[in-house]
Amino acid sequence: MTPKRKQRLLLIGLLLTAVSGAVALALTALNQNINLFYSPSQIAAGEAPDNTTFRLGGMVVEGSVKRSDTDLSIAFDLTDTAKVVTVRYTGILPDLFREGQGIVTTGSIQNGEFIAQQVLAKHDENYMPPEVSAALKQANADNYSTEQTAQ
């Protein structure tokens, strides 16, 4: 390699290192703003902003969904397995909304409850046919019942 080419290669290496460094610093500084949502634990720790709209993400707690008989309002608990936040929402939910599902919701905290304006379902990275899902559920249930009888 001629010295000139070596110099150009070195210059590109330096450029890439400098850009990576700058971007890494910028992203670290912006870390909180890049996260799409806050978790229930962050709300419990007081990290979420007061009196402004923000996003909250977590899993819908099994058995916590309460639907109104007269209108579209719904209440449910969201958890990140550590803390729980109660969410109230009025409107149409996405198809994937169900108990145990991860969701992201936009709204604000009022009187300790999260009043949602929008509810989005978060899909996980698992893809399987219905019969496999049923078999998995069955296997879990069997494990659970054998544990129960063992106790």
Add this chain to the structure above:
Amino acid sequence: MTTESLNSSSRGKKWLWFHRFGSPAWVYGFASRWAMPIGVVALLLFVVGLYQGLVVAPPDYQMGDSYRIIFIHVPSAWLSMFSYFVMAVSAGIGLVWHIKVSDLVARSVAPLGAMFTFCALVTGSLWGKPTWGTYWVWDARLTSELVLLFLFIGYIALSNAIEDRRTASRASAVLALVGLINLPIIHFSVEWWNTLHQGATVTKLGRPSIDTRMLIPLLIMFFAFNFYFLSAMLYRLRCELLSQERRTQWVREIVND
């Protein structure tokens, strides 16, 4: 260019095969020979993959049939990043070693990459509406993929905005290299931050969390897209070579034939 390839051939047999890729005339012949067969393989794989994916593969337990968009979305997204990598590396090689063919490879890949990025964004958005409940959300994965589209468009615009070919290649190569930093950001965005977009299914450590009957059509489509990319790139490279070398003897011979 011709003097350089002549000099290099005298350096030793070991490098002969490699240096042929620096000769526009040889690469033109290479591209002409391979573009068609590779394209045919891609077409066959597309037919098999689409049939397997849309007809044979079972529906998803949660999303039903709408998950089938992954057979287009995932290969497009992969190729959007792979094209960018190929584009930036060959533009970088052109910048350091002043190899014209390398600059032309970068030029011919750019529109393909932009197309794949656009496909990934649109298919993802169409899937997002029924599944998430929204077409678009400014999470880290979606935003960084959109930045990738702008990088491709910026590269194409810059390399065409400058009249002088060598200056154009040099300026756009720097842009392509700087944009390289976006690739790890796209890939790791779903791990580094909370995003609405799900994590990796296939390219993670351990077993892919997708049923085998769904994984096989996905892999077939993945290869179909890659072969298509290669074939389209060679076709585009032929055009770029002819237009760049239009004043040389070998192009005149081809045109006169």
